[in-house]
Amino acid sequence: xxxxxxxxEQAQNGAAKTNLASQFGLSQAQTEKALEALMPAFSASLKxxxxxxxxLASFMNALSSxxxxxxxxxxxxxxxxxxxxxNAILGHMFGSKEVSRAVAAQAAQATGLGQDILKxxxxxxxxxxxxxxxxxxxxxxxxxxxxxxxxxxxxxxxxRGSMGAAEGSRGGSxxxxxxxxxxxxxxxxxxxSSQASSxxxxxxxxxxxxxxxxxxxxxxxGYSRGMDRLIAGYLKGMDRSA
Numbered sequence: 261x262x263x264x265x266x267x268x269e270q271a272q273n274g275a276a277k278t279n280l281a282s283q284f285g286l287s288q289a290q291t292e293k294a295l296e297a298l299m300p301a302f303s304a305s306l307k308x309x310x311x312x313x314x315x316l317a318s319f320m321n322a323l324s325s326x327x328x329x330x331x332x333x334x335x336x337x338x339x340x341x342x343x344x345x346x347n348a349i350l351g352h353m354f355g356s357k358e359v360s361r362a363v364a365a366q367a368a369q370a371t372g373l374g375q376d377i378l379k380x381x382x383x384x385x386x387x388x389x390x391x392x393x394x395x396x397x398x399x400x401x402x403x404x405x406x407x408x409x410x411x412x413x414x415x416x417x418x419x420r421g422s423m424g425a426a427e428g429s430r431g432g433s434x435x436x437x438x439x440x441x442x443x444x445x446x447x448x449x450x451x452x453s454s455q456a457s458s459x460x461x462x463x464x465x466x467x468x469x470x471x472x473x474x475x476x477x478x479x480x481x482g483y484s485r486g487m488d489r490l491i492a493g494y495l496k497g498m499d500r501s502a
Contacts, residue, residue, distance in 0.1 A: 263476020264299045267392030268385065272335050276388060279335040283384070284377055294378060295385070297367035299475035300484045302389055304491035305353040306473045310465025317438035319465060322352065323394055324418040332391025338384055346383025349390055359494045366490060370483055396472055411468060414441070 268276055281291040308318040331342040354360055364379040371378075397411045398419075418440070466473045475484065 261471045262392075262396055262473045263471050264302055264389060265476035267332075267396065267472070268295055268299075268388055271332050271388045271392055272338070273333075275335065276338075279338075280381065280384070283339055284381055284401070286373070286377070288375060290371075293371040294367065294373055296372045296477045297483075298363070298378065298382065298385060299477060300487040301363040301367070302353070303473055303475040303489060304488045305495070306469075307464070307466045308492055308495050309353060310468075310473075312464070313441060313462050314438045316463065316465050317441040320415065320418050320441065323390065323397065324415055326390065326394070328351070328387065328391040329392045330391065331387035332395055338387055342387035343383050344392075346385070346387035349386040350383055353386065354491070355495055359491070362490055363487070366483075366487060393469070393472060397469065399452075411470075412471075414468070434491060439477065444496060 262270070265427075270276075272279055277288060278296070278376065280286070281288055284291075301353050306319075310319045326345070328345075331338045331345065350360055355365070360379060360382055361375075364375045364382065367373070367378050368375040394415075397415045399412060
């Protein structure tokens with residue numbers, strides 16, 4: 261299973277890095293440095309935002325209901341409509357423009373690249389990340405029985421809106437998508453939905469999506485930990501549950 265860095269490397273038929281370099285006036289080496297510095301921020305925000313059942317359900321709903329694949333496959337779409345979509349994704353992931361500025365500033369210190377360029381790259385990369393996660397998480401999904409890929413099977417059910425989640429039936433938690441995920445986890449893990457909901461260790465995004473939520477390229481541990489603290493500090497300060 262691919263990591264976030266792998267996902268970007270394979271975007272747009274493997275031409276994403278070249279396209280990003282051309283779009284932002286960078287060399288290939290500079291583009292690679294930028295991606296290495298920014299991927300830990302996306303990894304940290306994905307993990308932080310999906311640390312509980314509500315957050316994980318909200319993320320899967322957003323992933324399954326958007327038209328993200330086009331930004332992963334088509335460079336022109338990524339650099340046009342992908343910017344607006346990417347800014348919306350950043351708003352959900354980071355919570356505010358202040359966080360985006362802080363991420364760009366920290367990446368600029370690590371790479372020597374301009375903070376403004378990195379800030380401009382963020383929404384484009386965000387749209388590619390979501391498109392890549394959608395493509396990877398739906399790979400192997402099949403309407404005829406399970407695919408053997410728990411992420412693909414869960415995503416398929418989210419896309420079909422099964423189990424009456426959209427109506428929030430059966431007097432659930434108030435988050436129909438979290439109720440739907442609880443039901444699916446109970447079934448797929450061989451227990452009841454109530455057991456899945458009350459589990460002492462409910463699934464987190466990184467448990468379900470695995471390496472897809474990892475940055476995927478070795479960088480200095482201190483930098484990676486610093487980005488984790490930056491994202492966690494901002495999101496916890498906003499008292500976000502997702």
